Amino acid sequence: MAGVTTADLAKEPRTVAAMFDTVAPNYDFADAVMTVGLIGWWRRRTLKVIRPAPGERILDLAAGTCSSSIALAKRDASVVACDFSEGMLRQGRQRVGGRVGQLSLIGGDGTRLPFADETFDKVTVSFGLRNVQDVPKALTELRRVTKPGGKLVICEFSRPVWRPYRALYRWYLSRVMPALAKLVASNSPAYGYLADSIWAWADQQELERQLEQAGWASATHSNMMGGIVALHSAAR
Numbered sequence: 223m224a225g226v227t228t229a230d231l232a233k234e235p236r237t238v239a240a241m242f243d244t245v246a247p248n249y250d251f252a253d254a255v256m257t258v259g260l261i262g263w264w265r266r267r268t269l270k271v272i273r274p275a276p277g278e279r280i281l282d283l284a285a286g287t288c289s290s291s292i293a294l295a296k297r298d299a300s301v302v303a304c305d306f307s308e309g310m311l312r313q314g315r316q317r318v319g320g321r322v323g324q325l326s327l328i329g330g331d332g333t334r335l336p337f338a339d340e341t342f343d344k345v346t347v348s349f350g351l352r353n354v355q356d357v358p359k360a361l362t363e364l365r366r367v368t369k370p371g372g373k374l375v376i377c378e379f380s381r382p383v384w385r386p387y388r389a390l391y392r393w394y395l396s397r398v399m400p401a402l403a404k405l406v407a408s409n410s411p412a413y414g415y416l417a418d419s420i421w422a423w424a425d426q427q428e429l430e431r432q433l434e435q436a437g438w439a440s441a442t443h444s445n446m447m448g449g450i451v452a453l454h455s456a457a458r
């Protein structure tokens with residue numbers, strides 16, 4: 223990460239992919255520590271909203287090391303995990319090791335998805351959309367590859383609704399998270415980017431507005447932990 227600033231990361235997809243390549247080996251452990259284990263609960267709630275059914279074709283965009291994809295494939299859905307960081311996908315491949323039935327890992331950019339129109343019954347993104355440079359483009363692409371009547375589920379950091387709690391959370395992001403990152407992460411400056419990207423990201427209403435602008439219908443959300451994480455869903 224030497225020489226890479228937060229501003230560079232915000233602008234440059236190749237730099238974001240390279241950053242995820244470097245954090246990949248330690249990503250899941252660091253994630254668990256920095257979310258004090260809550261990541262598992264957030265993932266279970268996301269899975270409930272997706273409600274994968276056997277035989278459904280599901281795209282997990284920005285799949286990273288495949289934590290969310292594996293859970294979907296275990297429900298006998300036919301899952302495509304797509305990400306533009308080869309390092310993250312490599313970790314995913316090592317984890318999967320051919321053990322999880324219908325899971326394919328594919329390199330690809332969320333703003334130029336390598337799939338035909340109306341391929342998937344459901345599309346989902348967990349903690350990835352925030353890192354995408356052109357979010358409206360990604361939301362439009364996700365809609366293009368979803369079948370009519372299909373569903374989108376996004377799990378993403380968001381904004382605590384109650385003001386005092388929001389201030390406390392900001393303190394956690396700016397002080398506690400970087401300190402924890404120094405202890406557990408392979409590349410702690412990358413976690414400075416993480417904190418910045420969480421704070422700069424759209425709140426619940428803004429993301430709903432962007433979903434509607436991209437043509438998604440019935441956009442709705444539910445908050446977890448008072449809005450630290452929000453689960454958004456919408457229909458094609």
Ligand SMILES: C[S@@+](CC[C@H](N)C(=O)[O-])C[C@H]1O[C@@H](n2cnc3c(N)ncnc32)[C@H](O)[C@@H]1O
Nearest residue numbers: 242284285286305306307310331332348350353
């Ligand atoms: C914080 S990780 C989340 C990974 C995984 N979804 C999870 O829940 O653990 C964000 C991922 O988004 C990927 N990503 C960011 N922008 C992307 C884009 N435009 N296209 C594909 N993947 C992207 C990164 O490579 C990284 O693996």
